[in-house]
Amino acid sequence: MSATPRPISLAGLNPEQRQAVVHSDGALMIFAGAGTGKTRVITNRIGHLVTHRRVPAGRILAVTFTNKAAREMRERVDGLIPKREAVKGLTVSTFHSLCVRVLRDDGHHLGLPQNFSIFGESDQKGLIRGILTDLAVDMPPAQVLAAISLAKNRLITPEGYPEENADDSFIKSVYQRYQTLLAGMGAVDFDDLMLHAIRLFSTFGHVKVGWQRRFPHILVDEFQDTNQAQYTLLRQLWDGSGSLAVVGDDDQAIYAWRGAEADMFARFAEDFPKARKVVLTQNYRSTSRILAAAGGVIEKIPGRAEKRLWSQLGDGPKIGLIVGTDADDEATRVVEDLNVACFAGRHELTDFAILIRTNAQSRPFEAALRQAHIPYVVVGATGFFDRAEIRDLTGYLRFLNNDADEAALRRIINVPRRGIGAQGMAAAARYAADHSVPLFDAMDRAVAAPDTVPGVSGGARAGFAQFIDLTAQLRFDFERGDMVAALHRLIEQAGLKEYWQDTADTPRQGELRLEGALELARMLARYVQRAQEPTLTDFLSHLSLLDRLEDDKDSKGRVTIITLHAAKGLEFPNVYLAGMEEGFLPHTRSVEENRDVAEERRLTYVGITRAQRRLVLSHAQSRSRYGERLKRTPSRFLDDIPRHLIATPDDEPEGTNQELAANFFSSVKNLFD
DNA sequence: TTTCTGGGCCTACAT
């Protein structure tokens, strides 16, 4: 037993923050405007529970939006409580990670195998594409998938899916079939993680009670972006003993398209009428001008609950406005400004972020930064896991973990080339469907007894045989021995290394692929070292649940390019909000679909409030798309920012000429020191 | 006949 740690000090907190931290049992809502010290409140609340109220850390669950946020929160709690042991057993995780844990432990009650696969977006699309092909319907899989995903986030089962019109009935039938296929493969998709956990808790009371007892104290970050499924899970998980604290900012709700409800706080207040309310309004991040600009944009939302943020950080510089003739010009001007500001203000490159609406916007900025020899990171763009070699390797790992995982099997069956094509696979699939056996069994039979599976050519049969031998050997390697060594053998001996080199466009690309593969091997090695009981299943879960924010390079000494959605929760001294024009903010899709532009307004608000000191808005007068030149108009939200906050060409930049000159000479001098 | 290869097209926001 560890000695009781010394109670943490609450001296640095303002009165509202302190209320939120020391609130005892029951429901608690914390309205935390941008930059008002939300994470501080959560971590201090955890610290307070542990050190003042002697709650064992293992009884506390903190739910965050991303794994990255979870890791940061854990680190901050560690920093708060010097006695490490006191926080041992604390659970900080995302909803999805928590559900994986629940389902690995207790999913067998639902008939879910312990080694179930987790399907990502491309697996889902592949599955849907297959169904649509079977039904001879020509339709983009993404559209059907979006409908299914939205239904799941709203807790609508295939049986409960509406049949009001032909479209609904069609989606319903695809949805039903999709779920059957997933179940047959021992697989769940991302949304299912939530749904299955909910079903598990509602069907098996004793399982629910077990988890409830485990976490009497629950804290939820970014509560405004919780969807119906997540909220339901939360309500199942909390039995009313202990405390349930939800923290968030309805002005920063930007995930309605993912099934988050318009006003989660209102729902919470209805469900827990006795909930204590705390509102945090003192902003510790931004200058008054930035807050005024943000306020101008957000205040226009009809029916919004007014809360005025204030700060003591002074006016700061005026807000910059950069207008480019086209996307490249916008980027060039932004980078020029960034260069000067970095130099004049004696900033680090880390202090700068370029915020974009869509990933496609990053290209011109990357080009301009490269041209200026300024290092940068694009956060969460084409992720590590989208790379061909990584998908090949994880395909193998997934198949070895669960040989019913058809998506993985199809990915790797002809990698490296084994002479198996569409015809061979179609023949095997036909047999599998006719005889209700898994696809892999059909392949196995085609090899063992060639005549039983019609339509498989000699070449394909030889390929199947080769694949079966290889995976049998690999499975043995992974189950018996050192997983890291087994992965290296897979890369070296299964022909993948040669395959990646041979199919690369340039030798350099081949090298990069091998490096990518070795990076995955290092990730496995790190996992094996850290985990108490390393398993392939568990490692794969970790990989599936990694968020796109996590695989980014260290941003030290680099400018950050990041989407508005991914930037939520972050802050930078200098922020460029790019593409402030109709089409991006608000996005064309939100206008076309006649959706509420309020969410676009909130997204702009999120962008503005990332800035600590200097904010620059930029837009382009035209953009070319598919060779076409499109004229662009400035965003309507620009009109909502009070004119006097925006710098005119006559205004002095942050650094005066003298300062500029002084900095120049001192940096030249540094070169010689 | 089946697999392989090259070129055109397209791509919100993401756990």
Place this chain on the structure above:
DNA sequence: GGCCCAGAAA
């Protein structure tokens, strides 16, 4: 980078 289609290659 993936998908789809057309034509080359085995």
